[in-house]
Amino acid sequence: MFVAFPPLLVISLLGAVSYMCILEGRKGRRFHIFAITVFLILTLINPLVSHKGSTVLVLVNDRPVTLESLVYGLNSSVMIAAALYWFHCLTLVMTGDKLIYATSFLSKRLSLVISMSIRFVPLFKKQSAKVKNAQRALGLYNEDSITDDIKADMRVFSMIVTWALENGITTADSMEARGFSLPSRSCYRIKKFDRNDALLLSAFLCMLAVSVYSALSGGLEYRFYPNVRISFQGFKTIIGLAAFTLLSFMPAVISLEVKLRWKHLKSLI
Amino acid sequence: MEALKVVDLSFEYPEAESEALKNVSFSLEAGSFNVLCGATGSGKSTLLRLLKRELAPVGKRSGSIIIGGKEQSELDERESVAKIGFVMQSPEAQIVCDKVWHELVFTLESLGADKLQISVRAAETASYFGISDIYDSDTALLSGGQKQLLNLASVMMTDPELLILDEPTAQLDPIAAHELIMTVRRLCDEQGVTVLMSEHRLEETVPLCDRLIVMDNGIITHDGEPGDVIRLLDDNSPVMPAMPAPARVFRKLDISTPLPLTVAQGRRLITGYKNDIRKIERPVYTHSDRTALEFKNVYFRYERNTPDILRGLDLKVYEGEIFCILGANGSGKSTAVNAAAGLIRPYSGQISVFGKKLKEYNNRSLYKECLTLLPQEVQTSFIKSTVKDELEVSGVDIDKLPFDLSQHLSKHPYDLSGGEQQLLGLAKALGTKPKLLLLDEVTKGMDAALKLKTAHILKSLKANGITCVLVTHDIEFSAICGDRCAMLFNGEAVCCMTPDRFFGQSSYYTTAACKLSRGHYDNAVTVEDVVALARRNGRA
Numbered sequence: 001m002f003v004a005f006p007p008l009l010v011i012s013l014l015g016a017v018s019y020m021c022i023l024e025g026r027k028g029r030r031f032h033i034f035a036i037t038v039f040l041i042l043t044l045i046n047p048l049v050s051h052k053g054s055t056v057l058v059l060v061n062d063r064p065v066t067l068e069s070l071v072y073g074l075n076s077s078v079m080i081a082a083a084l085y086w087f088h089c090l091t092l093v094m095t096g097d098k099l100i101y102a103t104s105f106l107s108k109r110l111s112l113v114i115s116m117s118i119r120f121v122p123l124f125k126k127q128s129a130k131v132k133n134a135q136r137a138l139g140l141y142n143e144d145s146i147t148d149d150i151k152a153d154m155r156v157f158s159m160i161v162t163w164a165l166e167n168g169i170t171t172a173d174s175m176e177a178r179g180f181s182l183p184s185r186s187c188y189r190i191k192k193f194d195r196n197d198a199l200l201l202s203a204f205l206c207m208l209a210v211s212v213y214s215a216l217s218g219g220l221e222y223r224f225y226p227n228v229r230i231s232f233q234g235f236k237t238i239i240g241l242a243a244f245t246l247l248s249f250m251p252a253v254i255s256l257e258v259k260l261r262w263k264h265l266k267s268l269i
Numbered sequence: 270m271e272a273l274k275v276v277d278l279s280f281e282y283p284e285a286e287s288e289a290l291k292n293v294s295f296s297l298e299a300g301s302f303n304v305l306c307g308a309t310g311s312g313k314s315t316l317l318r319l320l321k322r323e324l325a326p327v328g329k330r331s332g333s334i335i336i337g338g339k340e341q342s343e344l345d346e347r348e349s350v351a352k353i354g355f356v357m358q359s360p361e362a363q364i365v366c367d368k369v370w371h372e373l374v375f376t377l378e379s380l381g382a383d384k385l386q387i388s389v390r391a392a393e394t395a396s397y398f399g400i401s402d403i404y405d406s407d408t409a410l411l412s413g414g415q416k417q418l419l420n421l422a423s424v425m426m427t428d429p430e431l432l433i434l435d436e437p438t439a440q441l442d443p444i445a446a447h448e449l450i451m452t453v454r455r456l457c458d459e460q461g462v463t464v465l466m467s468e469h470r471l472e473e474t475v476p477l478c479d480r481l482i483v484m485d486n487g488i489i490t491h492d493g494e495p496g497d498v499i500r501l502l503d504d505n506s507p508v509m510p511a512m513p514a515p516a517r518v519f520r521k522l523d524i525s526t527p528l529p530l531t532v533a534q535g536r537r538l539i540t541g542y543k544n545d546i547r548k549i550e551r552p553v554y555t556h557s558d559r560t561a562l563e564f565k566n567v568y569f570r571y572e573r574n575t576p577d578i579l580r581g582l583d584l585k586v587y588e589g590e591i592f593c594i595l596g597a598n599g600s601g602k603s604t605a606v607n608a609a610a611g612l613i614r615p616y617s618g619q620i621s622v623f624g625k626k627l628k629e630y631n632n633r634s635l636y637k638e639c640l641t642l643l644p645q646e647v648q649t650s651f652i653k654s655t656v657k658d659e660l661e662v663s664g665v666d667i668d669k670l671p672f673d674l675s676q677h678l679s680k681h682p683y684d685l686s687g688g689e690q691q692l693l694g695l696a697k698a699l700g701t702k703p704k705l706l707l708l709d710e711v712t713k714g715m716d717a718a719l720k721l722k723t724a725h726i727l728k729s730l731k732a733n734g735i736t737c738v739l740v741t742h743d744i745e746f747s748a749i750c751g752d753r754c755a756m757l758f759n760g761e762a763v764c765c766m767t768p769d770r771f772f773g774q775s776s777y778y779t780t781a782a783c784k785l786s787r788g789h790y791d792n793a794v795t796v797e798d799v800v801a802l803a804r805r806n807g808r809a
Contacts (some may be wrong), residue, residue: 170362179350179379
């Protein structure tokens with residue numbers, strides 16, 4: 001994303017979209033609609049506010065709408081859409097336990113704090129719903145007016161905070177009783193970092209390095225103003241694009257392979 | 270050998286007027302199952318917490334605690350964590366982590382155990398406690414019973430020699446509670462763990478325990494074999510009503526043989542009476558002919574693709590009665606009252622309150638001097654930081670309450686005991702001046718004495734013309750205070766009759782007094798009924 005070289009962004013977007021389609025299938029329809037809307041709006045806004053560029057397409061209110069700024073808008077939207085799709089994939093893939101696993105290498109305490117927060121958020125939500133219902137049936141939301149409702153909501157919120165603190169004391173007691181403050185805490189992980197993980201990580205780093213090299217050595221030059229120019233400079237550009245293509249499609253390819261293999265294995269059962 | 274020895278232990282909280290514990294001395298034999306009972310505020314929790322160094326309250330302490338032959342203060346930190354297990358009351362708040370496996374390994378992580386050690390231990394513990402199928406689940410998705418079982422399992426991961434449980438079943442339904450108690454007994458028998466457990470649910474634990482310790486006002490008043498302790502207890506002791514029904518019956522009948530603790534033992538003794546008179550004459554129950562609450566063919570499910578919770582529920586509650594809705598977990602009891610209170614909307618069928626459909630109560634007029642629901646988790650009804658404010662915000666006149674909360678006015682609602690919280694909730698519910706009061710598990714967390722008091726309160730409310738609908742697991746409670754009982758099963762009401770007929774005809778879902786006298790007496794549902802009949806019959 002730091003290099004807005006248009007072909008690179010298109011590759012990234014395609015990689016993210018295909019990965020998400022494999023992950024979610026038809027369930028992702030709503031996200032696609034959202035992403036396409038964002039994409040179109042962003043593309044159209046830029047030429048309306050930015051009038052730089054040399055090729056005038058039409059005049060709107062005596063102001064030129066240029067091809068260059070349209071292309072620039074298109075490029076930025078591709079970038080933002082790609083980012084949206086990647087982050088969406090991240091939320092799908094990065095479940096709580098993976099996050100805790102990953103952070104446990106940084107700090108044992110941090111991963112515990114994350115584990116506790118992950119548990120706490122839904123608990124807090126559930127409790128607020130319960131308190132609200134309880135108060136409704138006890139006649140706290142008495143008057144049918146919005147200001148009264150807000151007041152009652154505030155009271156409910158303050159009470160849930162108290163409840164959380166109160167619960168926190170018991171939780172702290174429970175941790176203390178089970179030796180949380182002892183020195184030399186260890187960290188148990190149910191997953192193993194095995195050979196495949198190492199292989200994948202090194203392949204990932206390798207391709208990232210090639211892409212970065214290509215960008216730094218000037219293989220990925222482009223400009224939009226005054227006219228659009230994307231320059232291909234032989235080897236430097238080609239290896240950069242190739243490495244980045246592999247990088248972008250790696251998640252999609254791996255998960256597709258896993259899916260197909262599982263289908264095959266299942267057919268053997 | 271003694272696993273635990275407490276000598277002359279006294280304890281005083283800072284700024285307290287009197288000592289919470291006064292010269293408490295006792296010792297526990299290794300591998301024994303000991304139950305500690307006493308009214309709320311008798312010092313049970315204080316005593317238990319003092320035994321676990323990490324949880325000991327701050328205050329002035331004297332006397333000694335010797336654990337496994339070593340003075341408590343001389344225990345190594347790691348030893349103290351690993352060798353003394355402590356399970357608390359709240360299933361939810363004790364859990365730290367988001368995944369079951371993570372929760373399970375928490376203590377071993379604290380002790381710095383290595384991966385192999387932890388994985389072996391986790392595997393065998395999960396298998397022993399039957400939680401291997403939820404090993405990868407989120408802790409938030411477990412039921413209360415599963416949570417408490419997980420808490421017990423996590424504590425057992427380090428192989429403790431002394432296991433302390435502070436009212437572990439107070440928040441559980443009877444089936445989950447039974448399972449937990451049986452698991453603890455099994456740990457005792459199979460693993461030789463020494464158990465000290467405080468409990469309100471004595472009906473079940475007393476027959477299983479090796480020793481019963483009774484506390485009152487910071488003093489141990491009785492300590493010994495359960496049968497002997499019950500015989501020596503004072504008639505007015507607050508723990509008396511919680512004791513197993515067979516023991517209470519024959520204690521009242523003054524038999525000279527050891528007191529029976531189980532139904533089977535009691536049934537053997539009841540044959541010693543003539544038993545020609547089988548029935549207690551009771552006036553025929555008449556109810557008003559105006560309905561307070563009516564369900565007509567009500568169907569409800571939580572989500573489109575989940576099964577029905579209520580399947581054509583038909584139920585009629587008449588004005589001025591105490592109506593009990595009984596049933597197992599998931600039978601739709603709570604769902605039914607939530608629907609009656611308009612908190613959830615059935616997809617088919619009709620609910621009317623005082624002859625008016627729920628839909629016709631506009632602008633929340635349903636909750637104004639008409640219907641009030643006290644939810645199962647009573648803490649959710651509190652929104653202020655003192656009992657006094659809590660009562661004020663609900664418009665309660667303290668002098669007009671049928672019970673006394675005046676000694677608690679300055680306390681935070683959360684600092685009350687579970688049973689007192691229920692009373693405060695009830696007071697708040699009365700503040701809206703309801704004509705129809707829906708109570709979901711009102712006896713949760715109450716000790717036996719408070720339950721009796723609550724039964725009286727409900728009867729006095731009834732005398733004032735308030736209709737009460739109780740959703741409860743507590744069979745004994747509904748037997749003493751209900752006018753009619755309905756049993757829900759599979760989202761339907763399978764029967765609906767007066768308690769003496771309802772419990773008289775059931776064999777499993779009935780009171781202990783009923784089980785005890787089945788085949789001999791026809792409609793004895795409470796201990797008092799059995800005693801009265803046995804006395805009238807006389808000994809054979």
